[in-house]
Amino acid sequence: MDSKGWNTWGEGVSFGLDNGMAIIPYALLKNYRKLNLSGSETLLLIHLLSFRQVEGIEFPSLEELQAVTGRSIPVIAGELQKLMKDGFISIDGDNDELRDMHYERYNFSGLYGKLGSYLATQAKTAEQEGTQGNGSKSSVSRVTDNRFGGSPPNGGTGKGLSDPEEASRSLFSIFEKEFGRPLSPMECETISGWLDQDRYPEELILLALKESVFAGKLHFRYIDRILLEWSRNRVKNAQDVKAYSQKFRGGGK
Template sequence: MEPLAHALIYGGETTLANALLAHYREIGVTNDEFLVYLQFKRLMDQGDQFPDAAVVAKALGETTNTVFQRLHEMLAKKLLTIESVTGADQKIHDRYNFDGLYDKLVVALKQPERTTVTTNNTEPAVNPRQKVFTTIEREFGRPLSQIEMQSISKWFDEDHYDPDVIELALREAVLRQVYNLTYMDRILLNWQKRNLTTAQQVEAERQRSIEQRLNSAPKPQRQTGQNARPKIPLFKIGEEEKK
């Protein structure tokens, strides 16, 4: 047998539920996201539970950043989670979990009447969560790691931070040239403790703080006696001062 034929036969197969192939669009999965999922599933079926996004990008002919973008979108839709598990070596390892995709599929299949998602030429509405991911990546000047993606998702799913508030925290971090999520998390936690849960409340508190500092600043006093500044003569240069 030819080596190539042998590799094709024994290289393994990736199985997929026909129901998912038929209805993935109905649960909000785009064609691009589905292709990314297939590539990750291929690698995971081969034993790699946390595949390198660069490997997937190469297989798809895309950039690694594009693959991360698709992962962001699937995290936002709760089709994907990133878990930390203890491996056989007793160390903590991360792994992808796409169970959410099948959970949504089951719900869709139970619906008495399913409607197919249609597309048109109009631009889709911007997902606020996805906008946060994209903005942070742009300001940080690099793709987010899987752990960072998970941390941002927790801000939405567990802490329930408003997207606009997260972007304000990002602005604070960038102004101080601190490009990490830990600093942003401290800002968000501080605002939460002060019950600042909306962008309007944060901005109002910032303005109040500025006014308070201005009002408490010492005002300059008029100098008298020997320390007083000399008066400036009110005549033009070249003219004699009138007696």
């Protein structure tokens, strides 16, 4: 890349950083499904947190939320009501007597309380089972070893991919491990869309990730193309992947 290209890239990074960064609880990304949150509800929470942290907007309008999510106002309003009903967020009011104005802001104490309670329960369970210190970590390592160790999925058996509970718990962490960095909110939204909108099995998503690793094309667009191709050919699990691959290659071993 020439110096002009590097300057352009650097200016782009600088512009992006100048626009601010939001701090999102990793526990939310990792455990949102355990809290019975959908991917779209989680993304909405992320946007609410981002509005507060980056733009200083504590009570974004439905129109502002529509602009960043691309979803209809009735759908957003329904999800906000559900989040409030389930105790993840609440609305605090305040009055500015000098300006004679009423302010409202979202309160996230419910979300943090639920996350803290869930994590405390998990830690207590691990301690009772005598696995404190290596329980959740070894679980992720074991899943990663089973899924990304050994031969490529084309010749694999899919062993270690049959536990949806374990897969759900470690899906985001496996992606971050393979990419070697934290996932962006957009990448988290992509994974959530595969799960909640496209209804791809977690097993299939991880097989597609494994395919991209072995192909040396580790980016979300390539993984999405793999999933779309499999979907069009009714590939739904590890056995289907193996059969499809053998058929595509002319009935190899």
